[in-house]
Amino acid sequence: MTTQAQKETTVAFVLYPGLTPLDLIGPLQVFTTLGTYAQLGLPVPPTRTVVVAERVEPMDSDTPVKLTPSATFDQVPDPDIVVVPGGGMPTVRAAGNDAILDYVRSAADTAQVCASVCTGALILAAAGLLEGRPATTHWAYWRLLERLGARYVPEQRWVEDGKFITSAGVSAGIDMALYLTERLTDEATARMVQLGIEYDPKPPHGGIQWNTVDRDIYAPVLAQQLAATLADKPELLHRLTS
Amino acid sequence: MTTQAQKETTVAFVLYPGLTPLDLIGPLQVFTTLGTYAQLGLPVPPTRTVVVAERVEPMDSDTPVKLTPSATFDQVPDPDIVVVPGGGMPTVRAAGNDAILDYVRSAADTAQVCASVCTGALILAAAGLLEGRPATTHWAYWRLLERLGARYVPEQRWVEDGKFITSAGVSAGIDMALYLTERLTDEATARMVQLGIEYDPKPPHGGIQWNTVDRDIYAPVLAQQLAATLADKPELLHRLTS
Numbered sequence: 001m002t003t004q005a006q007k008e009t010t011v012a013f014v015l016y017p018g019l020t021p022l023d024l025i026g027p028l029q030v031f032t033t034l035g036t037y038a039q040l041g042l043p044v045p046p047t048r049t050v051v052v053a054e055r056v057e058p059m060d061s062d063t064p065v066k067l068t069p070s071a072t073f074d075q076v077p078d079p080d081i082v083v084v085p086g087g088g089m090p091t092v093r094a095a096g097n098d099a100i101l102d103y104v105r106s107a108a109d110t111a112q113v114c115a116s117v118c119t120g121a122l123i124l125a126a127a128g129l130l131e132g133r134p135a136t137t138h139w140a141y142w143r144l145l146e147r148l149g150a151r152y153v154p155e156q157r158w159v160e161d162g163k164f165i166t167s168a169g170v171s172a173g174i175d176m177a178l179y180l181t182e183r184l185t186d187e188a189t190a191r192m193v194q195l196g197i198e199y200d201p202k203p204p205h206g207g208i209q210w211n212t213v214d215r216d217i218y219a220p221v222l223a224q225q226l227a228a229t230l231a232d233k234p235e236l237l238h239r240l241t242s
Numbered sequence: 243m244t245t246q247a248q249k250e251t252t253v254a255f256v257l258y259p260g261l262t263p264l265d266l267i268g269p270l271q272v273f274t275t276l277g278t279y280a281q282l283g284l285p286v287p288p289t290r291t292v293v294v295a296e297r298v299e300p301m302d303s304d305t306p307v308k309l310t311p312s313a314t315f316d317q318v319p320d321p322d323i324v325v326v327p328g329g330g331m332p333t334v335r336a337a338g339n340d341a342i343l344d345y346v347r348s349a350a351d352t353a354q355v356c357a358s359v360c361t362g363a364l365i366l367a368a369a370g371l372l373e374g375r376p377a378t379t380h381w382a383y384w385r386l387l388e389r390l391g392a393r394y395v396p397e398q399r400w401v402e403d404g405k406f407i408t409s410a411g412v413s414a415g416i417d418m419a420l421y422l423t424e425r426l427t428d429e430a431t432a433r434m435v436q437l438g439i440e441y442d443p444k445p446p447h448g449g450i451q452w453n454t455v456d457r458d459i460y461a462p463v464l465a466q467q468l469a470a471t472l473a474d475k476p477e478l479l480h481r482l483t484s
Contacts, residue, residue, distance in 0.1 A: 198411025
């Protein structure tokens, strides 16, 4: 264990109404576990997690649980790592919300790492942060990501490009967070965190068989949902549909 | 698609202060995705998820996010499936809380499936539901589970015994929920849900190397924490430590 005081790493997770909670909670559990180990006196660097939003109040999710953040955007202007989770149409709404875009842009400017989970990449892209960059998102939203200027990379759990790292849909945030934990610390520490959350995944029938997946199967449904969701945001609707 | 109206399956998740949110959110996201598919008109049985607790109010977790349930125990007396998530010492507190134990016992009595994630198994065991049964929990808590009367089965993501199904630590709830989804429906539907949450796990260095894990490494820490947590519950403390 080092005796020299180490600077604390602050990892900020962006919360907004209607998101997919597993996008947020997967990586949040990984980094909070890392922070707990430091508090127990284990030789890992001090890490603080914080969940930030426009307002500190309970917010709906795409499940019956509501989530309450721990701080406002203003209270955490300069996180070391910022993580933007995704969801369905509420995430598209968030990609047209100036308070969220402004926070993500300014946090990304000073952060070492700007990360997204699932369709959180659409928010980064709408903020102008993924222009021309290789990136990933939930498989069903790949065309929307490309229409916002990024280059979709299929079948990777995460895609790194400079300080930007995007992960695939929902559960992929866990894999990305373990990778980032190793980047912050070392392999042994990342393995200790993996053991803490007992992440030894065994999907009942193995992984996804990508050769059977049509990534455009939901395109007609998405087109309808976008038109209904962005009736008052014609510019963003135009970008996402053409 | 069936034209006959099918009975809705209600899946109730138990929430209490201080739990590990990934224990709850993993399976909740799986079953809520299943429910969404039914709403979209896909040929899957109607499924409703609900998050129940003593009171409907924001509750702390072991991360900075607070969680608010959607109903009280009284409002969902007879779920078809009940899922009990875990955590650290707050779960041990919950295992000594009569309101939680009474709900879990009565829900388990009428449910088709009574499930736990991680140390949620300690709550089932404290309620007297796992006496003599094979079961699993978070690896570091295996002795506590045995002291409450269950038989710990190592290195399985979930262990099924009659209507009782227990999963290993934290992230294992996702695997168990996909298995239960298949039991409720069929393999094709479970795969569709897996695709929805893009669960194609790729831990950066693969799974856990169990031959390197000492399951008793935290025993001294746990003994201290138990003594501090259960000072006012000497009977449960005695059961958990001897």
